[in-house]
Amino acid sequence: MRYFIALATVLALLWLGLSGVYKPLILILGAASVALVVWITERMEVLGAEHDPGTLSWRLPVYWTWLIGEIILANLMVARAVINPKRIKPSVIKVPATTRTRVGLVTYGNSITLTPGTITTELTDGSGEIQAHALLDEAVDGLRNGDMLKRVQWLEGPNQ
């Protein structure tokens, strides 16, 4: 039940943010579309298994802020490589990925891909490892020191 309320709230807020027209008829149509989506999601049985709204904590904005900083630094690195292509030294590496939840693992994999210079090439549940393709030696070092993994583990929060 908690999932349904969370989903309906998020959808309603999204609708209110996108609409911009707040007349009674339009609002009723909006409420109907929210109800339709919640009903379809219930039929698909995807809710609650992976879409845990409990992971949406205050830690998320902190992590995103840090990630945006990382993205800017990584971009400067790759931009230098574009200007001087002799710098590039592609390699495929494996790094440990020990996260508590599957959402954490996917967050880690996506964060690696989101920072230019590294791309997740293989991600399997339960292997505790991520295979990544790196463009530069600096990117390899950045991935090996495990800073991002620590942040993702912090994002997952303490054991419940």
Place this chain on the structure above:
Amino acid sequence: MIDIVIHVLSAGLLLTGAAFALVGGVGLVRFPDLYTRLHAGGITDTIAPLLIIAGLILQAGVSILTIKLLLILLFLLFTTPTASHATVRAAIAAGIKPQGSEDPTKERASSNT
């Protein structure tokens, strides 16, 4: 006064974003193989939207337009890594080997000594 500051800041963000987009485009043309080109595509997919949409938000002010611009940024930042990862998976499944994939551990050992 505050108007001028916002305009200058917005212009700076927009032009820096445009410059990064150009660098990413040049990288797409210059880089030697598929996997390195993905990194160049990564520039145009991450920092260019970040900076350009930040610049546009400063111009739009507080309105429904800002919410929509933020949503566009959110969608782009969530979907582009997934699309890149899917491309890599498909390319590996098709048998395209990345450069430097021979033995990563050996390379690390030689660079440490």
Place this chain on the structure above:
Amino acid sequence: MSPILLATILAIFTTMALALWRALKGPTVYDTIVAVNAFGTKTVLLIALITLFTGNHDLIDVALVYALINFIAVIAVLKLIDRHDLAAAEDLADD
């Protein structure tokens, strides 16, 4: 402000031209997909820029929808190339 917006739009156009060049050149179909993906992201930014350039704020909805369609299109094309069938099931393809 509009000269700045115009300059940004022109830079985005140039980037799109570069991406298109890579898409036409190849050499593999995956290079084309990478280029088309970058091209799509640039299209979204271009529509957002044109929204503020022309002052017609309804256009932003087009950018919003395009951001979603672009992602689905890339995934669909990848699946089509991989499986030669959009309706193929996941576990059948690994054989």
